[in-house]
Each structure stands twice: as structure tokens, then as C-alpha cells.
Amino acid sequence: MASLWVGHRGTVHDYPGFSPSVDAEAIRKAIRGIGTDEKTLISILTERTNAQRQRIVQEYQAAYGKGTGTSEHALIEILTTRTSRQMKEISQAYYTAYKKSLGDDISSETSGDFRKALLTLADGRRDESLKVDEQLAKKDAQILYNAGENRWGTDEDKFTEILCLRSFPQLKLTFDEYRNISQKDIEDSIKGELSGHFEDLLLAIVHCARNMPAFLAERLHQALKGAGTDEFTLNRIMVSRSEMDLLDIRAEFKKHYGYSVYSAIKSDTSGDYEITLLKICGGDD
Numbered sequence: 001m002a003s004l005w006v007g008h009r010g011t012v013h014d015y016p017g018f019s020p021s022v023d024a025e026a027i028r029k030a031i032r033g034i035g036t037d038e039k040t041l042i043s044i045l046t047e048r049t050n051a052q053r054q055r056i057v058q059e060y061q062a063a064y065g066k067g068t069g070t071s072e073h074a075l076i077e078i079l080t081t082r083t084s085r086q087m088k089e090i091s092q093a094y095y096t097a098y099k100k101s102l103g104d105d106i107s108s109e110t111s112g113d114f115r116k117a118l119l120t121l122a123d124g125r126r127d128e129s130l131k132v133d134e135q136l137a138k139k140d141a142q143i144l145y146n147a148g149e150n151r152w153g154t155d156e157d158k159f160t161e162i163l164c165l166r167s168f169p170q171l172k173l174t175f176d177e178y179r180n181i182s183q184k185d186i187e188d189s190i191k192g193e194l195s196g197h198f199e200d201l202l203l204a205i206v207h208c209a210r211n212m213p214a215f216l217a218e219r220l221h222q223a224l225k226g227a228g229t230d231e232f233t234l235n236r237i238m239v240s241r242s243e244m245d246l247l248d249i250r251a252e253f254k255k256h257y258g259y260s261v262y263s264a265i266k267s268d269t270s271g272d273y274e275i276t277l278l279k280i281c282g283g284d285d
């Protein structure tokens, strides 16, 4: 069954844009990155004074231009933007390539509510029907309100269950109902109630549910701006979305940043790499 966000708004039509093995590799790299970044940093940081730690973190960020978090962002991006069917194919490709289950690797490198939510997404169980249920949206909105704003502390599991399993059209309706009940946008409640990578992940899901091309345009912009280009992210988004919604991503990019993806690629890349990316991009608007 076709899912809602697999459209015909791609730019490349002569080779397959979605490759489970490419995604599996990207996830593997991201997961290893999480382990490496955090373990290296923690092992360095626990043996230094506070003043030394501050300097090391500054130097680390200057050297790598990223600090920690880049790997988490890649993982979040893939797990929030692939369809349930694609997630199942990615898990199979992952197992074939690495002889370990994706869930086991996520489990060993992440923790807490972030881990729980990633595992739920990796299962590929998000509802993909296009029908929306108004009563369910009201009920879920109330559950979210009771799990966060309307109590001391937060019931994180309720957020995970609803945001990781309901369809995106259903979530959009739920967010409207949520605003009616709480007089707040769900984004503001997530920022107030949750923290760290778990907060980042749920905000990414909300952004995807509201407007996935805009979410990916923002990710592309982050990959292209600043010193050095994040080729890992740039390649992945351009190739994986080229047959799906790259035209919409281009339009959102132009709308938000005032210049085209095409011109950003031209100014940030060079040589055969630039030529290939521009061909995938398809046009300067």
C-alpha cells in the first residue's frame, strides 16, 4: 500500500532512490558514531579538571565542527522519515550486512526514553492508513495533556506510544486537538516536559507529521551551512528523497532561506561531486 508521504514529487526517475542497504549503512555509521563520540569524550572528560574539560570540549567542537549530537541527528532523521515498510526492509538489510539486529545495536549504544522511542520506530509499526479518527485524536490529545502539562513530572511512555505509533495525518489532527485542550502547541509542551535527545526525537516527529519536506529542508540547510559540508547528511537526503519529494523539499528550502538548494550546492561543493549532486537536485528553483 502506498503511504501518504511517498509522492511523485521527485527529481530523479531513472534509478531507485530508496536503498535499504544504504540506509542500514548510514544507521550503522550513526550508531557507531554515538558510541565513539560519547565514549571517547567520557573517557577523556572523567580524568580531567572542570576547567580542562571546558577547553577540551571547545577544542573538540572546533576540530570536528559538530560536538556530539551529529550521529543522533542522523539516526533521528532516518527513523522518523522512513515508512514502516521501509523500516522493516532496513532492519533486514542491517541484519544481513552486520549479523546483528538493529534493535540490539540501538539498545547497546543509547539509553532511557530515547532508546525506547528509537526501538519503537525501528520496529516499523507506525500506522500508515490515511483515515483519520477525530475521537481518537481527542482522546490522544487528552492523554498527552495528562501525561505532561497537567501533572507533576512527565509520563514519557505516553508521549512515545502516541508519537511513534499513530499515522502522521492522525497526529496532525491530534496536535490541533491538543492546542484546544492545553492552549499550547505540542512543540512547546515537549520542550518544557522533555529533554536531551528524547526531546530532539519527538520534536522531529512533530515536525515530520506537520510538514516532512520542511523538516528535511531544514536538515539540508544544516548540512550545507557553516564551515565544511556534512556530506553524510547531504548525500543521504538528496539520494533518498530524489524519487519521493525532493521538489517539495526544494520549495520549502527556498521559502525558508531565500535561496535554492541548487545554489547552495554550487557554492558549497566542487568537481564531480558538485556535478552529480546538481544532477540529482534537478533545477535552480
Ligand SMILES: [Ca+2]
Pocket: 147, 148, 149, 150, 151, 152, 153, 154, 193
Ligand atoms: Ca508536567
